[in-house]
Amino acid sequence: MTDNKLNYIGPIPKMLTFEQDRPAWWKRIPVAALLVVALPTLLAAIYFLLIASPRYVSEAQFIVRSANQNAPSTIGAALQGVGLAPTQTDAFAVHKYITSRDSLRELSQRYEMSAILAPPGADAFSRYPRPWEDRSTEGLYKGFQRFVTVGFDSTTGISTVRVEAFRARDAQALTEALLAGGEQLVNRMNDRAAADAVAQARQSQEEARTRLGAAQMQLTAFRNREQFIDPELAAREGSQLIGGLQAEVAGLRAARAQVASEAPNSPQLSTFDARIRAYESQIDTERARLAGAAGSLATKISAYESLALARELADRELTQATAAVINAEQEARRQKLYLDRVVSPSLPDKPAQPRRWAAVLTVFVSSLLAYGVGWLIWAGVREHRQD
Template sequence: MTDPNLTYLGPIPKALTYDKKPRPWWKRVPLAFVIVVVVPTVLTVVYYLLIASPRYVSETMFIVRAANASQPSSLGFALEGVGLGTTQSDAFAVHKYVNSRDAFQDVSRQFDIAKVLAPAGSDAFSRFPRPWEKRTNEGYFKGFQRFVDIGYDSSTGITTLRVEAFTPREARGMTEALLVGSESLINRMNERAAADAIKEATDARDRARQRLSEAQQQLTGFRNREQFIDPETTATESTRLIGGLLSTVAQLKAERAQVMSEAPSSPQLPIINSRIAAYEGQIARERAKIAGDTGSLAPKLSAYEDLSLNREFADRELTAATAALTNAEAEARRQKLYLDRIVAPSLPDEASEPRRLVSILTVLISTLLAYGLGWFIWAGAREHRQD
């Protein structure tokens, strides 16, 4: 027996139907999307468009160079990073100063840092201290670093210094203070380098001058003691005198030989012999003065030559030390460092920070990427569980 099939061809009663109304669009948005994307973006928009305080940026550009230095190549900049020193280490010394506590103290002497970093009306996330920061010296130093940025272009050797502040004049004033402090640092480096090199050369010259003075005093004392100026001149004069006496003796001997050949019993022979004996005695005495005993001229001449040689060496040493000092001074001038301003600290007339649109787009894109990545991970995990 089969069940009967009933076919109804009329309209369907309303009681048998259910009209489902579409859900509003805001209810169709996933809660995760609202939490991950919408809420952070809205908060960012509210902060940057309604709350964030404008900040002004003063910029300056300068170069640190030596008088004979050429600008570095990109390879030279790379070698600097691995410890192979170049002349650009002087520029990096300035960079370290700008980010140091010395620079912070130099600026603090000219500005009230507490008011500069937290003026009236500034928002809690731009000023110092922020809600999670403390009012300590270390905190102020780190807060100050947040407002200062310094960069280096390896292709040109130009350093760019940017300082933020809540007013244009404070931005330019702090930039000028950091620039003046950097120039003072370069001057101190020049003074130390020149002082070290020149001091060593000056000390060597003074020692050489002292040795020359002592040698001259010893030579003067010898002359006063021995009562003659130059033993060499005295010896020369004695030698000439002996030479003249020998010449006279030779003439007298020749005359005696002639007289003896002509008149052996001539009464002139005793006279000639007496003169020859007198001259020969004088020659012996003169030779004894030059050499022969401790009172002769030879030992004195030896001592004089030693003293004279010492003075000559001292004089040469002084000449060399003076030339070295002159070279050291010239080298110090040649290697002197200069901080040349290329662009003076600017006085901004428009706030360039914060970059509101860029910041909002950055948050939006970042949250979208995070949400998309999370959605793909969740979808993959759900499909894995269904399998």
């Protein structure tokens, strides 16, 4: 008698394979990944794709240069090629002005900045003020800085100013106003530099003119007091007179000697002697008037020469000061700065900000990196505990 066998053909029951049911894929995602990666990316996508207000960007480029700025040398061009061009501090002054409170105050005098930075319909995280900001002057300044940026290219020396606004016309108007304010700042810097340089030169010129006038007055007072226009000329005339008298004395002595040799007892000899004594007395008088006596011309000439020298020095100083004024004016013109517009403020025809998909991708990549770093740290801590 044979036994009948029952054979089962079909899938093996799960209870016999000891296999467990695998959860759904979304249940296998770690909660930390959802919180660190998925949630921020979702919020960023909702904000940037659905809520963020479009902003228009107006851009302008300018360069600040001096009138005598020369082309760079071969070495300078090589340094510029590797990004080692010298910085332009004057351009940086314009940069600071554009993002300063002064520029905001001047813009507020022309435009209603609160209305431009917070028009109807703008989202709460883009406009001014944001939910955590207050409506104050300092808050307006901080909000203004979010909408204005200035950059500088060290290889070309060109500066770029970018202004964001919720309307295209507002962005262009603000950019134009900021450039106009920068030009006014450069003009004020030119005026102040020229005024300082020329003012110092003019002050030296006035001081030299004052000293020349004082020296001339002293010389005039001396002439009036001594009744001499030029004591040196009087001394020369006195010397010529003494020379003439000596020549007369020599002639008389020669004539007397001739008469005495021909007629020793001639009555003319006494006449010659009287005339010689008179001439010699006059010579002594003229010599005493020139030098030796307390009131002689030598003392007066010394004082006159001192006064004349002081006047000559003052005159030279005035000449040099006048030349310095002319040089200062010319140098001020050569050193004058100019703000030249390379690119005028543009009128955007479509919004450039925010870059929605780029912003979402940035949030996703950043969150993913943060999660990866955190997971590596946690894995290292867990392995250390197991050891």
